[in-house]
Structures are given as structure tokens and as C-alpha cells.
Amino acid sequence: MTHKPTHAARGAAAQGAQKTLTGELRFLLAGLAALGALATNIILPTFPDMAVALGTSVIDLSATLSSFFVAFAVGQLFVGPLSDRFGRRWLVLAGLATFVVGSAICAVASTLPQFIGGRVVQALGACATSVLSRAVARDLFDGEALARALSLIMVAMAAAPGFSPMLGGAFNSGLGWQSTFTFVGVMAVVLAIYYNARLGETHPTDRRSAISVPSILKTYWQLLTDRRFIAPALAVSLVIGSLYTFFGMAPAILMEGFHFSPFGLAIFFASTVFVVFGAGFLAPRLAHRWGQARAARLGLVIALAGSIALLAGKEDAVFFSAALTVFLLGMGMVNPLGTAIALHPFGRQAGAASALLGFLQMGCAAIAISVGALLHVPAYTALGIILTSSLTLAFAAFLALRQA
Template identity: 75%
Template sequence: MSKLTTTPASSQAHSTPAEQGLTAGVLFLLAALAALGALATNIILPAFPAMGEDLGVSVRELSATLTSFFLAFALGQLFVGPLSDRFGRQRLVLAGLAIFVVGSLVCAVASTLPQLIGGRVIQALGVCATSVLSRAIARDLFDGHELARALSLTMIAMAAAPGFSPLLGGAFNSWLGWRATFVFVGVLAVLLAIYYIARLGETHRADKRSALSVRATLKIYRQLLIDRRFIAPTLSVSLVIGALYAFFAMAPAILMTGFHFSPFELGLFFASTVFVVFGAGFLAPRFARRWGQVQVARAGIIIALAASVALLTAKEDVFFFSASLTVFLLGMGLVNPLGTAIALQPFGRHAGAASALLGFFQMGFSAVAISIAAALPVPVYTSLGIILTFNLALSFLIFLAIR
């Protein structure tokens, strides 16, 4: 079976946006596009008790707002990627932001859990476009180490959003009520659309676009799925991301119920994790230049796996929990951007489809990890340790296939 056509660095001649290089403005835009979905998810976590009381459901039942979001997010990306390869990135980004605003308004006025879940699904179908296309736009503009650097800095923002957003969500919940959080993220989407039009615009040149048909799209996806250059790093990184979102989903129960954290203390805990991700994200491209992307990404998996095993085997203690998660996030911060760059690097012509399939696996694995962790008949602390250890061990085995 023939492989997909690859795009060498020498062929990446772009128009004005690319010629500007990795400027602060371009980086901010890529980071904001990538982080909006994570922000919209984690900003509501501290408000779960208030939301449950308002809607007459338990906090456990509210986990459906997370799994439904991730599933819709995963499926939506499969359509967005190929559409952007055919029609360009700008139309899909702006349409996605508009849909996200509609979903946010539905959530803000929801009076029942099914209505809230419906709004979350609409949100996900919109924001999946910004997430998948942030990677595709980076691939349009950059190549090689510059691509790895752009993705590293973008992934920092994507991981920082879940860290800072609970603190922000707790403040909104205390001052204005949980519905204000959905209004807030909707307004952010509008501002982001305005900035995108003014700052970047279209990055996928007309002569680089591919034909659109169901048969052609399925052929591209099939070729990606059997291409080891893509599928090995994609599955490996997706397992790591699944473990990360399982941590975000289970941490409130562990910290607020088990360790008696207040919503504000929970927000501070999440915010403190951002500094670890910042550090790892800045180090990843520097280490990659010296030792290579594959070697550094593999080291990141080993670090995260060691932390997962420690979390699983040690006693339930808030200090040890914090230390183990710090080490896990350090490893995750290394493997995520480098593994993503390895997966997307050979597929410049089909960057949208490749990024979409990568995002599908990431969000799909996240939904599965959260569902299994919630269903395991063991304490939440142990359940999280099991999911993290299993995902990281499997991620390491798959990554061995990468040369």
C-alpha cells in the first residue's frame, strides 16, 4: 500500500503570514485557538456542586457533560479536517467559533441536565474546529524544528488553560453564578474571531488544497491509519492526553471529597500545575534539538509512566499525590508537543485530515479514560492511578515502533 504524499521543507513557500515567522501575535492566536476547548471544559468544574443543586442532579451525573463534550469533539474533527484541506482554514475556524457561541448561550440558559448536555455538544462541535485547525495552521506555516517549537508553545497554552480555568470558574461561580462562565467563554470566542481575521486570515494556499469527496476522505484516513509514521505517534500521544483529561476529571473528587479542598483551593491546585507544563514545554524543543524529537518524547513517556506507577502503589496522601502529578505533568509536557510534531511532520498536504484524526484519537481516548475511571469499582484515587499507569505503559510500548 502506498504512503501518503509527504511535503519536504523545501516546498513550504507561504504567503505573508508565514513570512512573519513565529511572532508573538501568531503564537498567541495559535495558542488561543488550541486552548479554547480546554478552557470551556475545565472552567465549569468548580461550579459542579452549584450546577447540580440548580438542575436537581448529582455531581456524578454532571460527568455526562464532559463525556458528551469529548465524544462530539472527537467526531466533529473528522469532518473539519478534510473540509479545511479543501476550502481553507479561515472559513472553518470562523464557522466553528460561531457554533461555539450558540452552544455557550444554550448552556447559559439551560434549566435541565439534557439541555445542558445539548449545549455542551453544540459547543464541542464548534470548538473542535479551532483545536484541530490550530495544529493544521501551524503545519501550514512552519516546518522542522520551527514546527516543533510552535507546537510546543501552543501545547503549553492548551495545557495551561485547564490549569488556570478552574480558578477563573470558581471566581465567576462565587460572584456571578455558574451561568456567567458560559457567557464569558462565548464572549471570548467572539473576540478571538475578530483577532483571527485581523491578524492571520487564510494560511492554506489554493494550490495546496485537495479535492473533497467522501471516497477521497476515507482513502486519506485509511492511508493515515496504516502509515506507521502517523499512527504510532498519534496513538501514543493520544493515550497520554487521555490520561491527562482523566486526571482533570477525577482530581475534583479526590481533592474536594478526599482531601477536603475548597473550590478556591482546587483552583489554586490546578493553577500551580501550569508552571510545570510551562517548564516542560519550553524545554521540549531545546532538548529535541540536542537529542532528537523521538528520544526526548520517549523520555517524557518514561517520566510520566514512573509517576503513574508511584501514584498507583503509594498510600493516599495529598503531598504524594501532588508530587506524583507534578512529575506526570513534566513527562506529559515533553511528549505531547514532540509526539504531535512527529505525527504531523510528513503530511503537509493533508495537514487538516492528519490533525483531525489525531484530535479524534485524543478526545476519543479522553472520553473512554474518563468513563472507565468513573466506572471502576475502586476508590477514585486508585481508579486514577490505574488509568494513568495503563495508558502510559501502552503509550510506551506503541512508541517503540517509532524510529
């Protein structure tokens, strides 16, 4: 008589044997990481039609973005420690189920408050999948293999905001704005079924940690005061904050300054994915040759060079694209390598470390975007100032790792 392996046994087998990025694992990690970004950017082209349906204005709909990011940031701080105590599987499945519920609320909403409530529920589900994609990668991989897995996650998170506006526009034109929420909800269901059937638990019971409010606070404090974590984590977060600032300011720069059409803007965002993809392909290979820290420093230098060129150069569409390409190339190298360096020493607390890293990234993004909005200069100049300042601070933070 044969017996099917339990989820725990299957997860234990994965922990012991999964040392290469199979096609199944690529799909799962990429899908879990990109779900939140996909759900955010896919709705941007639908804002005019959505505003009419909800009886509000496009400007008021911006509250849906800020509410999503706040819930996303705070929720991560709870998901990480819970997964370290109870395992990844149930937190992943609960996060995906919560995301589906939030998507359904958004699809049937008839008022702005209802819609914002749905977006908050969506964010609480998506934050779990984002945090746990990194934690699962840390469960299964180490060293160069971890860097390759995180490169895949980074590419997926860059591809989602790059391509999703075009996808959202197509859904909106053919089926209406509600169809975008149906699509992302179906994606979450597919991920849940696939995850439960193919991967299951990756955090074995002998590596789980006790949980209580004092222990959670102690874990976070230890991470914040450990230079091995905070130096690379802060560097990566400042770089990601710069990237979100670019996404926030690019429409004003390209559409108002350089007179891009909405379709031209969507094509521009999509083209950035290929730069980040190339960087994600390059990063683990440079890390294999030079080591992760040295390759990450090179990425910081490249990103900083692009930022300085943007700030000092002329306000021209071609020059803007060239300088931004250099920035994105460096950013695409720093993100996976810096994340791998930050998570590597903390396998037992991978959930909490990933959660704190995600919180720092969202915090830096919020600060950078807010500062950019307060600067009384043209959007092009403001972006150059934010990128140059953030990359300078990121480089200084990463150098502190050498003294750890």
C-alpha cells in the same frame, strides 16, 4: 492608488514569511487551542447553582460533559478534511461563530435538555478551533519551529483546565453562572476578529486536496496504516488519555482522600500548569540538542517513572504531588514533540491528520476514564493503574516508529 491585500494574499504571505512565533500568532494559536478546554472547566464550580436553575441535580449535569466530548470528538473528523479542501480561514470563523451561538443557548437555557443542546453546539464550534490550531501551526512551521508552536498550544490547553475553575468560581459568585458563557462567547468573538484581521488563510490553494466521502475515508485509512503517523499519534493519545483521567479522578483523591477544600483543589489544578509550562519550555530545547524522537522517548520514560511511583508508593498527599509532578513533566515533553513527529510528514493533509489525532486523543481519554470507573479499587490506586498501563502502551507504540 493602493489596494489592501486580500485574505488569500495575506495568508500566502504568512505561509512564506511567518517563521517565528510573534506575539500575535502566540495569542491566536493559544486562544484557538484552549477555547474548548476553557469552556468545559470554567463551568465546573457553577454546577450547584446551575442545577438549581435548571431544575436538575449536579449528577445529571455530568451529561453535559459527556455530550460535549462526544460532539467534540466526532466533529473533528469532518472539520479536518473540509479545511484541507477549502482552507482554514472559513472553517475557523465558522467554528467560532458556532461556538458563540452555543454559548448563547447555554446562557438562556431553562431546562437540562436545552442546556445539553447548547453544549453540543458549543462543542461543534470548539472542535474546529482545536483541530485548526494544530493545522495552522503545521501550515506555517516545520521541524523545530513546529515543535515550539505545538509546545505553546500544549501549554495553552493545560493552562485552560488548570486556571479556569478559579475564574468560573469568581464569575459565578459575582455575576451568576450565566456570566461564564458570556465570557467565553466574548473570547470567541475577539479571536474571530483578531484572526480575520491578522492572519487569514494559511493553507494555499495549490496544496488543497479534493474532497468526497471515499477520499476522506481513504485519507483516514492511509493515516491509520502509516506507522509514521499512527505510532506517535497513538503514543500521544494514550498520554493525553492519562491526563484526562487524572483530571477526572483528582477531585475524589484530593477532596475525599486528602480532605482538600474546593479552593485547595483549584489551587492544586492551577499549580499543575507551571509544571506543564516548564516541560513545554524544555521540550524544544532538548529536541534541538538530541532530536525530536529521542527527546520524546525521554519524556515517555519520565512520565512512566512518575506513574510507577504513584502506583507503588504510599497514599500520601505529598508523595502524590511529587509523583504527579514527574508524570506531568514527562507528559509535557511528549505531547508537543509526539504531535510534531506525527504531523510532520503530512503537510498536505495537515487538517485530516490533526483531526484524526484529536479523535484518537478523545477516544483514549474516554476509554481510560471508563476503565478507571469500572475498577473496584480506591481512586488513588485506580489512577496509578491507568497511568502506568497507558504509559507502558504509549512507550511500546512510540518504539514502533523506529521500524517505520
